[in-house]
Amino acid sequence: MSAVVVLAIVAWFVRAALASHFVDGRVVRQYLFSPLILKGARNTVLVAILSQVVGVILGVIFAVMRLTKNPVLKAVSGFYIWFFRGTPVLLQLFFWFNGVPSVFKHLTIALPFTHVVLYSTPMTTFMTPFMAAFLGLALNEGAYMAEIVRAGIMSVDEGQVEAASALGMTSGATTRRIVLPQAMRVIIPPTGNEFISMLKTSSLASTITYVELLRAAGDIYSTNLQPVPLLVDAAIWYLAMTTVASIGQHYLERHYARGQAREMTPGFLRRLTGNLALRGKR
Amino acid sequence: MVLAESVQKWFGRNEVLRGIDLRVEPGEVSVIIGPSGSGKSTFLRCINHLEKISGGRLSVDGELVGYRQQGDRIYELKDKEVARKRSEIGMVFQRFNLFGHMTALENIIEAPRHVLGRDRATAIERGRALLERVGLGDRADAYPAHLSGGQQQRVAIARALAMDPKLMLFDEPTSALDPELVGDVLEVMKTLAGDGMTMVVVTHEMGFAREVGDQLVFIDEGVVVERGTPRDVIASPQHARTQAFLSKVL
Numbered sequence: 183m184s185a186v187v188v189l190a191i192v193a194w195f196v197r198a199a200l201a202s203h204f205v206d207g208r209v210v211r212q213y214l215f216s217p218l219i220l221k222g223a224r225n226t227v228l229v230a231i232l233s234q235v236v237g238v239i240l241g242v243i244f245a246v247m248r249l250t251k252n253p254v255l256k257a258v259s260g261f262y263i264w265f266f267r268g269t270p271v272l273l274q275l276f277f278w279f280n281g282v283p284s285v286f287k288h289l290t291i292a293l294p295f296t297h298v299v300l301y302s303t304p305m306t307t308f309m310t311p312f313m314a315a316f317l318g319l320a321l322n323e324g325a326y327m328a329e330i331v332r333a334g335i336m337s338v339d340e341g342q343v344e345a346a347s348a349l350g351m352t353s354g355a356t357t358r359r360i361v362l363p364q365a366m367r368v369i370i371p372p373t374g375n376e377f378i379s380m381l382k383t384s385s386l387a388s389t390i391t392y393v394e395l396l397r398a399a400g401d402i403y404s405t406n407l408q409p410v411p412l413l414v415d416a417a418i419w420y421l422a423m424t425t426v427a428s429i430g431q432h433y434l435e436r437h438y439a440r441g442q443a444r445e446m447t448p449g450f451l452r453r454l455t456g457n458l459a460l461r462g463k464r
Numbered sequence: 465m466v467l468a469e470s471v472q473k474w475f476g477r478n479e480v481l482r483g484i485d486l487r488v489e490p491g492e493v494s495v496i497i498g499p500s501g502s503g504k505s506t507f508l509r510c511i512n513h514l515e516k517i518s519g520g521r522l523s524v525d526g527e528l529v530g531y532r533q534q535g536d537r538i539y540e541l542k543d544k545e546v547a548r549k550r551s552e553i554g555m556v557f558q559r560f561n562l563f564g565h566m567t568a569l570e571n572i573i574e575a576p577r578h579v580l581g582r583d584r585a586t587a588i589e590r591g592r593a594l595l596e597r598v599g600l601g602d603r604a605d606a607y608p609a610h611l612s613g614g615q616q617q618r619v620a621i622a623r624a625l626a627m628d629p630k631l632m633l634f635d636e637p638t639s640a641l642d643p644e645l646v647g648d649v650l651e652v653m654k655t656l657a658g659d660g661m662t663m664v665v666v667t668h669e670m671g672f673a674r675e676v677g678d679q680l681v682f683i684d685e686g687v688v689v690e691r692g693t694p695r696d697v698i699a700s701p702q703h704a705r706t707q708a709f710l711s712k713v714l
């Protein structure tokens with residue numbers, strides 16, 4: 183009964199929207215595959231994937247640092263997580279894009295304690311919108327991933343470490359070969375969510391002139407004055423990306439679930455069709 | 465093979481081992497019994513340096529555990545050296561501790577491949593032979609979660625043996641098992657003892673102690689209360705505490 187009411191309300195909304203020409207379907211179609219929107223979509227995927235990958239790497243490093251006995255490493259990691267989780271990511275993007283070039287005019291990489299310069303460039307050349315977006319998103323993500331990885335590592339039974347040590351494995355090998363692979367079970371699901379969130383959060387980079395999907399849409403509708411169809415185009419692309427990401431997440435979860443007593447369901451599509459078949463029978 | 469001289473261990477202010485003496489000759493099986501919390505696990509863990517001793521002397525095969533003696537100075541070993549020493553001592557745990565993300569065979573070849581640097585084919589060949597030896601030749605590709613406790617423990621024994629240890633430590637290997645699965649594990653251990661492996665076994669299986677034990681050691685509150693041949697200790701315990709304990713486990 184409640185389902186009928188909800189469906190009726192949705193249908194009413196859709197009709198009202200179409201009747202009022204709220205969305206012009208032709209404009210939606212005209213721009214969905216336009217070069218600028220495609221470029222924006224590509225850039226969104228690019229910066230999201232790069233930031234997520236580097237975020238995961240940073241997360242593993244800082245999580246391991248946090249869990250060592252070394253107080254200095256522990257403190258550095260704690261500070262990093264505290265700082266980057268405690269400030270808005272938009273502020274961090276502004277910091278890299280506006281703040282850093284205003285203070286440091288040149289980026290110079292020299293051999294330590296010498297005057298040998300390996301690389302030097304004006305900061306504005308280095309800190310492109312892409313670079314600022316990538317640095318801001320990756321460093322922010324690293325802080326969140328550190329907490330996720332830490333929870334994953336702590337979920338692994340201590341007996342596993344003990345057995346590995348007793349076999350003569352070094353602590354590094356134990357972490358890499360025994361602990362992290364098993365921590366993955368706990369790490370993957372929230373990491374998938376992080377990536378889906380990253381695809382959307384990367385739209386903040388539109389504010390620092392990085393032409394990702396939302397900025398591309400904005401650039402088009404600021405001249406053709408048709409914001410709704412272009413925002414619909416952007417929404418369609420975001421939905422396509424997040425859907426693909428969640429399917430990928432499912433298969434990754436299944437891979438790392440191997441060896442668990444309760445194996446996961448055969449596959450995303452089969453589960454989907456299985457559900458439909460079940461519905462049909464009722 | 466193992467020589468412990470008044471080994472002490474403190475956890476903070478808690479003195480868990482209060483001077484343990486033990487001598488295990490090569491090829492001998494020593495069985496340690498004692499009430500829960502008496503320090504049996506802690507002592508075993510000291511032997512392969514999973515715990516650092518707080519006092520006394522402990523050596524395996526004539527070399528100090530965790531330290532190196534040069535003249536009359538004693539140096540602590542680096543982590544790498546400690547790891548190498550541990551690889552020569554097999555350990556079997558009460559809760560098996562098989563690597564959950566690896567099959568039985570992968571569990572067995574992990575350390576030979578990545579600690580000893582053996583090549584894959586050799587390690588697999590040896591691994592299969594060991595699985596055969598513990599009666600699990602057909603379970604090579606099973607994950608631990610799909611094996612019974614008894615099967616897991618036998619895989620764990622095979623995993624330890626794959627390192628060609630000169631000494632095997634068992635910490636209550638059958639305590640977490642359903643009664644009907646205990647026999648298979650004990651059978652494997654008896655065969656191992658028969659093959660001349662040096663073993664230190666913490667267990668309450670007195671039948672096993674009587675059958676293959678060369679000495680029986682009763683530990684209570686961190687000290688050795690009584691020791692002797694299993695037959696003597698079981699038949700005529702000298703101390704009241706030993707008598708009380710044995711009357712519970714026999």
Ligand SMILES: Nc1ncnc2c1ncn2[C@@H]1O[C@H](COP(=O)(O)OP(=O)(O)O)[C@@H](O)[C@H]1O
Pocket residue numbers: 475478480498499500501502503504505506507
């Ligand atoms: N890592 C540890 N930290 C503090 N206390 C410990 C630790 N490990 C064991 N103990 C204590 O040492 C005592 C002996 O423990 P254990 O060696 O496990 O006894 P058993 O194996 O004989 O049951 C117990 O009181 C236990 O609480």
Ligand SMILES: [Mg+2]
Pocket residue numbers: 504505506635636
């Ligand atoms: Mg114990």
